[in-house]
Amino acid sequence: MNYSIALVPGDGIGPEVTAKAVDVLALTGHKFGHFFNFVELEAGGRAIDSTGEPLPASSMEAAKRCDALLLGAVGGPKWENLPGHLRPERALLGLRAGLGVFANLRPAALLPQLKDACPLKDEVLAASHPEGKPTFDLLIVRELTGGIYFGERGRDGDGKSDDSSAFDTERYSRAEIERVLRVAYGAAAKRRSKLCLVDKANVLESSRFWREIASEIAGEYKNIETSYMYVDNCSMQLIHAPGQFDVIVTSNIFGDILSDEASVLSGSIGMLASASIGGKAAGRKYPPGIYEPIHGSAPDIAGKDLANPLAAILSAAMMLRYSFSLEQEASAIEAAVNSALDSGLRTKDIAGRTGYSAERIVGTNAMAAAVMAALKAG
Numbered sequence: 001m002n003y004s005i006a007l008v009p010g011d012g013i014g015p016e017v018t019a020k021a022v023d024v025l026a027l028t029g030h031k032f033g034h035f036f037n038f039v040e041l042e043a044g045g046r047a048i049d050s051t052g053e054p055l056p057a058s059s060m061e062a063a064k065r066c067d068a069l070l071l072g073a074v075g076g077p078k079w080e081n082l083p084g085h086l087r088p089e090r091a092l093l094g095l096r097a098g099l100g101v102f103a104n105l106r107p108a109a110l111l112p113q114l115k116d117a118c119p120l121k122d123e124v125l126a127a128s129h130p131e132g133k134p135t136f137d138l139l140i141v142r143e144l145t146g147g148i149y150f151g152e153r154g155r156d157g158d159g160k161s162d163d164s165s166a167f168d169t170e171r172y173s174r175a176e177i178e179r180v181l182r183v184a185y186g187a188a189a190k191r192r193s194k195l196c197l198v199d200k201a202n203v204l205e206s207s208r209f210w211r212e213i214a215s216e217i218a219g220e221y222k223n224i225e226t227s228y229m230y231v232d233n234c235s236m237q238l239i240h241a242p243g244q245f246d247v248i249v250t251s252n253i254f255g256d257i258l259s260d261e262a263s264v265l266s267g268s269i270g271m272l273a274s275a276s277i278g279g280k281a282a283g284r285k286y287p288p289g290i291y292e293p294i295h296g297s298a299p300d301i302a303g304k305d306l307a308n309p310l311a312a313i314l315s316a317a318m319m320l321r322y323s324f325s326l327e328q329e330a331s332a333i334e335a336a337v338n339s340a341l342d343s344g345l346r347t348k349d350i351a352g353r354t355g356y357s358a359e360r361i362v363g364t365n366a367m368a369a370a371v372m373a374a375l376k377a378g
């Protein structure tokens with residue numbers, strides 16, 4: 001099969017990590033008889049530099065014509081002082097909204113090889129694990145195209161007087177809540193059948209609406225155990241008892257915050273991949289999903305062969321699984337990442353707290369080469 005993939009390398013370490021994911025995809029295609037055709041799009045800071053806009057209309061149009069998008073990261077200090085609508089982050093928000101990818105899947109698990117990079121003690125991990133093992137495996141399903149990120153916002157007054165103000169609005173429609181809950185229930189059914197809705201229903205009306213709808217549709221998913229948790233408690237539970245979670249479903253902003261927190265538990269934010277799905281196909285075979293590492297552009301380490309390419313590579317695996325149903329191919333990439341870690345190689349971010357032998361600490365290139373070698377051999 002032929003697949004057309006929009007490549008959005010973006011800024012900072014984005015280009016170097018996506019280049020590795022492209023190599024891995026090309027090799028996977030070669031092995032399994034698929035052809036991935038890459039179309040590079042301008043978006044983020046570099047698009048601001050070349051066109052004056054974070055997401056030129058031509059990039060948006062091209063994204064809609066592709067089968068899936070592989071994104072690096074956008075942003076950097078150079079563009080930090082631009083007004084909101086011209087910041088590189090607008091590119092991400094524009095792509096998410098433009099493609100209608102309302103469900104963002106962010107898996108966070110602790111691989112056995114990375115136990116030493118997890119800041120939690122074994123006994124803390126084991127205490128909440130259903131079988132008493134020092135590990136965890138959860139999936140955050142974050143609503144991605146609604147809520148405060150996209151609600152009405154603005155300012156009143158001159159900005160100097162005491163009664164000048166600024167506001168952002170958290171608003172969710174029934175349809176927006178229901179569709180993301182259904183994606184989360186579907187994911188829970190394929191995992192350990194537990195779903196926890198995280199909200200702030202003790203204060204926010206929008207959260208109470210989420211709960212109302214969740215309790216209505218929970219009845220349709222009899223085999224899934226539904227629970228509810230306030231977001232402040234959840235942020236504590238994640239670092240205290242992560243083993244209790246299977247699927248967490250939550251709003252755009254809470255999901256943004258909790259997924260960064262969860263990433264640290266898995267060793268490094270450099271390990272976490274994500275899939276943004278749920279768009280409409282509009283006459284196409286595949287509604288384009290967006291696949292990206294959850295880390296940012298990390299300008300301080302860009303171009304230094306220091307970035308961990310595994311989150312980008314694992315995002316490519318998620319693309320094969322979620323957009324193209326190429327399960328075997330996705331598993332082959334994940335297995336290759338596993339063997340690269342088994343071989344003892346570590347990028348600096350996952351080297352752990354206690355004196356990892358310096359010669360096994362490698363850069364972006366060597367880590368990606370190890371994955372490629374394992375994929376070839378596998």
Ligand code: IPM
Binds near residue numbers: 089092256294
């Ligand atoms: C993320 C990022 C983005 C978000 C930023 C860069 C706009 O933090 O994908 O988690 O808040 O969604």
Ligand code: MG
Binds near residue numbers: 256257260
């Ligand atoms: Mg974030």
